[in-house]
Amino acid sequence: MRYHIGGLDQQKLLELYKGMLKPRMIEEKMLILLRQGKISKWFSGIGQEAISVGVTQAMNTEEYILPMHRNLGVFTSRNIPLHRLFGQWQGKQSGFTQGRDRSFHFGTQEYKIVGMISHLGPQLGVADGIALADMLRRKKRVTAVFTGEGATSEGDFHEALNIASVWNLPVIFCIENNGYGLSTPTNEQYNCENIADRAKGYGIESRIIDGNNILEVYSKVNELCKAIRKRPRPVLLEFKTFRMRGHEEASGTKYVPEKLMKKWGKKDPIANYEAFLLEKNIITEEEIGQLKNEIIEEINSNLKIAFDEAPVDIIETKELNEVYQRFNYKHIESSDNxxxxxxxxxxxxxxxxxxxxxxxxxxxxxxxxxxxxxxxxxxxxxxxxxxxxxxxxxxxxxxxxxxxxxxxxxxxxxxxxxxxxxxxxxxxxxxxxxxxxxxxxxxxxxxxxxxxxxxxxxxxxxxxxxxxxxxxxxxxxxxxxxxxxxxxxxxxxxxxxxxxxxxxxxxxxxxxxxxxxxxxTDYYTIPFGKASMIKTGDSLSVVSYGAGVHWALEILEKHPEIDADVIDLRTLQPLDIEAVYASVKKTGKLIILQEDTLFGGIASDISAMVMEHCFEYLDAPVKRVGSLETPVPFAKGLEQNYLPKERFEAALTALFEY
The missing domain is CATH 3.40.50.970 (Thiamin diphosphate (ThDP)-binding fold, Pyr/PP domains)
Incomplete structure (x- = not known):
């Protein structure tokens, strides 16, 4: 492997070596812990460290990076405390998801890292949005997003590159082409010679980079970052590398020809770069041993912190309260204009x-x-x-x-x-x-x-x-x-x-x-989760939303004998179920109208909740009315038959007479 130092000083050359060595040693420890049953799963990036480390070190700390599950070097290069990473992988409270998600499925604003979800494609579009915000603010920043060659077959890949191209966004799309999508080789995934060749179709630049050569990765990405900060534009980078272990450890690598494994084993990014540094007298064997001992000590001391931490507390109210961001609603009254x-x-x-x-x-x-x-x-x-x-x-x-x-x-x-x-x-x-x-x-x-x-x-x-x-x-x-x-x-x-x-x-x-x-005419707000009582009465309760409210009012005008509460839900999540309960307890009868097809709709849930909480107040079965269980037809007569308006009138009068 050829290394070109260029203008890099000795400090930077050593920094890149240390940057790769640390995630490698962490991974080797994690593989032991996996066999011991102390972590649940592991997606190995062994053999691909040069990409994560080289890209991250080429970027500024305030620039966002969106890594994948083989990019441990991104997290360590951003100096995330190891005990928090270990806590994350063990499902502890100190982890970034507090036990709610695993692996690298998390983000952290503090370190400007936005982790993946298992549905890989959206990652790329999220990078577009981050870069768009930087561009609109005229901040000279780059956003880097990672994905594998397998995900380039997803529609999100095409969509994200197309948007980045049309809007000229400062995004570096980093494709780690590591040979296999789980067990599927690249020749069964796409039929072009290089993924980088696709860039031409989007009207953007591309580069092919040796993903196992740390100096090539760092130098070329660093050069690109400087250029993109001056002239924002997207670039597609294809890093040629190889996945030396299974998709995840349980998968193994039996499907990989032994000859291919040996070939790429000789291209190990750390072993080769270490030999180069030794040959150039930039580092000594003694210094390597000392560095490894320091990393081992850091790993072990941080593992102790994570292991000593108690299992995550199970507090049901906390779980429910943290599904949504807390919203401090501020009511702004409307004017008389x-x-x-x-x-x-x-x-x-x-x-x-x-x-x-x-x-x-x-x-x-x-x-x-x-x-x-x-x-x-x-x-x-x-x-x-x-x-x-x-x-x-x-x-x-x-x-x-x-x-x-x-x-x-x-x-x-x-x-x-x-x-x-x-x-x-x-x-x-x-x-x-x-x-x-x-x-x-x-x-x-x-x-x-x-x-x-x-x-x-x-x-x-x-x-x-x-x-x-x-x-x-x-x-x-x-x-x-x-x-x-x-x-x-x-x-x-x-x-x-x-x-x-x-x-x-x-x-x-x-x-x-x-x-x-x-x-x-002026600005005002209405709170979520508060239904509107459109009409009051004692005969029965009508609950609806959207066009259904107007249909209900129209039908009730034809039946003045039916003195009904009419509740417009306005918001379905959050749902003002208490308003429904209060009305049902008064009238004793409930009919729910929705335009959606009946089965599995909001009416079913409201009906079930009323049966659970207001059963003793009911004088009749709860009625649900919705559209026909078909797709929405085009012809006028068919559509009228599909919609629930006429069925609602029949159900309403039947409930009133019950």
Whole structure:
């Protein structure tokens, strides 16, 4: 292996050696502990240390790095205390996830490291968001994100590189091409000679680097970092290396030809570099022995701290309370200056006033800039706020959700318009696996609002008409808002932006231009988790949200004999179940109307909770009404038959007469 010292001094040459030796020795110790049953799993980076160490040492400490599970050298190069890493791997309180996640599935703002999740792809889009925040603030910084050659087959890889290219983001995409994705060799993963060749398709630069040569890694990445800080742009780096152990230790390496293992064994990044330093008289055997003894002492003393720590306490209230970031809601009263406007205008005004309130709030979505979005919510926003804050995106929902997460990590607020709520399927993974879990896992907030235009009744067919809130109310860590009136739409959107937690904000398309209401012209907020009593009565309780509230009111007008409480839930997570209980205890009867198909929807949970907590107050079975158990049809007659409005009337009168 050829080493070119270039302009590096002796101190730096030794620093790189020490940087690789430490994670190697930690790993060797962890493999012993794994066999002893003292840690549960291990993903080895042995043979790949030069990449982690070289990249990290080339970066500034305030620049974010997003490593994977073979990048122990990133963590040690950032000087994270070893007892905290050991505590993390043992599931102790001192670990970064307090026993809630394992391995390198964590981040730490203190060390500017954002760890992976098992769904590898979102990592790349998160890096885009972090870099976007730096670029908008004109901070001359680089973001580095790691992934393996296997994950380059995921759609998120394409989406993230495409966004980085279109927005010219200062991201270094580090691909560790180590030969195998678990047991699948590269010739069964992709059909191009080099992954770096793909960069041309995205219009970005690329480099191929010997990932086992620490001087080549450090020198080339250091040079690139300096260039990117001066002229921001993305670069794809393919590090050629090899995975010397199994995907994780239980997998083994029997599928790897012995000849190939021997070939790469001779390219060991530490053994070769150590021989080079000895040959150049930069280090002595005695100094190597002394350094190893120091590292052994550091490992053992920190292991003792971790082993001596008690198992993590199981406190149920603590677990529940830390799913969400604490939100200190500040109520802002509305003024007497009122204007009668449409639902769509209320959403637009709320978004506009939030943009005025937060200078570092970014809106992203397809066609939202000059075009104003397909529903014209953001029409005129670019003239007022500029294209840097009102950003058209490519059609890549997953990477945009991930980028919103990255903006939040780097201290900005993000609002994403999901052009239609149906399209959330393309961004589902980062919503439910990244945004929803990030605070519970390592205390980071996802300051992200995803606007979800939804609902049927407009002849839009199966892919533009769903009201899919139940996908998200099921997921701890997400908040779900679903207003029915313009006043609520504006006030709840303002609160959603203020809330540091991820909010799915549903806007029924059928209400946009058909429903008017008196809305204060100034800024105001409405608390989450507080239902609205639209109408009061003693005959029965009607609970609904979104368009269902309007349907219920319309049907009740046809039946003046039914004197009902009508409750508009407004938010589904948090849910004001106490308002439902209070009403049921008064009326003795409950009917729940939802536009979503019936099975597995919010009505089912409300019904179950009422049966558990208010059974002795009920004078009739709880009734649930929802849409037909089919996809949303296109033809007008079929869609009317699908929607629950007529079935609601029959169920309502039957319950009243029960």
């Amino acid at each position: 009122i204007k009668n406007i449409r639902f769509v205008d209320a959403v637009s005004k709320g978004l506009e006033q939030s943009m005025e309130r937060y200078n570092e709030m970014i809106i992203m979505g397809q066609d939202i800039a000059d075009y104003g979005g397909v529903f014209k919510i953001t029409e005129g926003f670019t003239e007022k706020f500029g294209k840097s804050r009102v950003r058209n995106t490519p059609i890549c929902e997953s990477a945009v959700v991930s980028a919103a997460m990255g903006l939040s990590i780097n201290g900005m607020k993000a609002v994403m318009e999901m052009q239609f709520a149906d399209f959330a399927t393309s961004g589902f993974n980062p919503i439910v696996n990244y945004l929803a879990k990030v605070h519970y896992r390592w205390g980071e907030n996802a300051d992200v609002v995803i606007r979800m235009p939804c609902g049927g009744g407009v002849g839009a067919g199966p892919f533009h008409s769903q009201t899919n809130e139940a996908w998200f109310t099921k997921t701890p860590g997400l908040k779900v808002v679903y207003p029915a009136f313009p006043y609520d739409a504006k006030g709840l959107l303002n609160t959603a932006v203020n809330d540091p937690n991820p909010v799915l904000y549903f806007e029924h398309k059928g209400l946009y231009r058909s429903v008017y209401g008196d809305v204060p």
